[in-house]
Amino acid sequence: MRKYNSIVYRLTGMSFILLISTIGILLFLVNLQMDQHFSEYLQYNGAALTLPYSAHGTPEQHFMASVHHSLIWVGAAILTISLFISYLTARSITKPLCTLNEAAQTLKEGTYGKTVAITRQDEVGMLADTINAMSLQLHQNDQMRHHLFTNIAHELRTPLAIIQGNLEGMIDDVIPVNKTMLLSMEEEVLRVNRLVQDLRDLSLAEINELELHKEDTDINAMLSRAVNMLQPLIDEKNLSVQLDLLKNGCTAYIDKDRINQVLYNIISNAIRYIPEKSSICIVTDRVEKEKVPYISIRITDTGPGIAPEDIPYIFQYFYRGEKSRNRKSGGSGIGLALARQFVLSHGGTIAATSHPGKGTSFSILLPAGPA
Numbered sequence: 001m002r003k004y005n006s007i008v009y010r011l012t013g014m015s016f017i018l019l020i021s022t023i024g025i026l027l028f029l030v031n032l033q034m035d036q037h038f039s040e041y042l043q044y045n046g047a048a049l050t051l052p053y054s055a056h057g058t059p060e061q062h063f064m065a066s067v068h069h070s071l072i073w074v075g076a077a078i079l080t081i082s083l084f085i086s087y088l089t090a091r092s093i094t095k096p097l098c099t100l101n102e103a104a105q106t107l108k109e110g111t112y113g114k115t116v117a118i119t120r121q122d123e124v125g126m127l128a129d130t131i132n133a134m135s136l137q138l139h140q141n142d143q144m145r146h147h148l149f150t151n152i153a154h155e156l157r158t159p160l161a162i163i164q165g166n167l168e169g170m171i172d173d174v175i176p177v178n179k180t181m182l183l184s185m186e187e188e189v190l191r192v193n194r195l196v197q198d199l200r201d202l203s204l205a206e207i208n209e210l211e212l213h214k215e216d217t218d219i220n221a222m223l224s225r226a227v228n229m230l231q232p233l234i235d236e237k238n239l240s241v242q243l244d245l246l247k248n249g250c251t252a253y254i255d256k257d258r259i260n261q262v263l264y265n266i267i268s269n270a271i272r273y274i275p276e277k278s279s280i281c282i283v284t285d286r287v288e289k290e291k292v293p294y295i296s297i298r299i300t301d302t303g304p305g306i307a308p309e310d311i312p313y314i315f316q317y318f319y320r321g322e323k324s325r326n327r328k329s330g331g332s333g334i335g336l337a338l339a340r341q342f343v344l345s346h347g348g349t350i351a352a353t354s355h356p357g358k359g360t361s362f363s364i365l366l367p368a369g370p371a
């Protein structure tokens with residue numbers, strides 16, 4: 001292990017060397033000046049002469065010696081006080097640094113979430129704040145990782161348990177082998193496959209490694225196509241969908257497949273979570289943000305809305321509102337997380353606003369193509 005020396009000794013040692021040299025030089029200069037000017041003052045033999053110290057009479061020598069002693073004592077006193085003060089100052093810096101080092105060691109050992117109570121308003125305080133924030137962030141990440149694994153395991157276990165149960169039943173001749181059974185098992189396999197694919201895309205998008213094949217794309221055409229694809233579900237719930245699309249220049253520079261998935265996830269959420277006979281309104285526009293042109297897409301529904309306390313979490317992996325937890329109507333809770341990551345990968349933004357009882361609105365900004 002590397003050997004560490006305390007800053008206290010280094011700072012105190014440096015102060016000692018500096019002070020002792022300063023006092024030494026001062027004593028030497030004062031002695032020199034005294035010898036010269038005292039002799040001039042005495043006007044030896046009526047002329048202004050410079051004599052060595054030994055050539056003075058006893059009273060003069062006593063005076064000079066007393067001046068020297070005073071200087072030495074004052075120097076020693078200043079040296080002692082200064083050393084004491086530099087030792088205390090250095091200690092006051094290194095003591096909290098030791099506490100911070102212990103906190104960093106705890107983080108290194110994998111214990112997150114602990115904070116140190118250092119309330120200083122200086123650089124040490126700044127370092128303490130950073131280490132505390134780092135510890136809390138690591139704790140949060142650790143918990144999210146834990147939840148993520150639990151959720152993935154849960155989402156995979158359910159369809160796999162269904163497939164396993166059916167296969168065992170078929171092997172034991174308890175369940176008949178027919179097309180209906182095979183189709184329902186295939187549905188579960190597709191569900192697992194989709195989840196695995198989504199998780200893969202999500203993790204690639206998070207580290208900016210999602211491959212995007214961007215081209216100028218007409219957003220209005222994409223929205224109309226998505227609504228057409230979802231028309232059977234819209235009709236099933238007797239919903240009305242209103243498209244208020246920008247007349248010209250609604251081109252965005254995007255990866256068509258990825259953004260299609262974003263639009264599909266948000267519109268199908270609206271269809272899934274709003275009651276029968278409600279309505280959905282889709283508006284497109286061309287806007288400027290910090291002088292950069294964007295295509296804005298707003299998808300608003302008149303459904304039950306999302307509770308304000310849930311809004312910050314809806315874009316997280318596997319987050320589902322309480323009512324969406326049932327397997328028949330709700331999904332895995334990954335649709336919006338995927339939408340957010342895909343939009344961010346394009347350099348866009350996505351946000352949700354909701355008024356419980358009145359409805360929800362999702363706003364997306366995507367980099368615009370030529371007007």
Ligand SMILES: Nc1ncnc2c1ncn2[C@@H]1O[C@H](COP(=O)(O)OP(=O)(O)OP(=O)(O)O)[C@@H](O)[C@H]1O
Pocket residue numbers: 265269270273274301303304305306314319320321322323324330331332333334335336337360
């Ligand atoms: N338009 C909406 N109205 C009301 N609640 C919504 C709406 N859109 C999303 N939510 C809420 O946000 C949650 C997260 O949505 P998300 O699309 O990520 O997951 P999901 O729809 O439950 O599952 P998945 O999309 O993976 O099939 C939903 O479970 C639902 O509670």
Ligand SMILES: [Mg+2]
Pocket residue numbers: 265268269331334335336
């Ligand atoms: Mg969804």
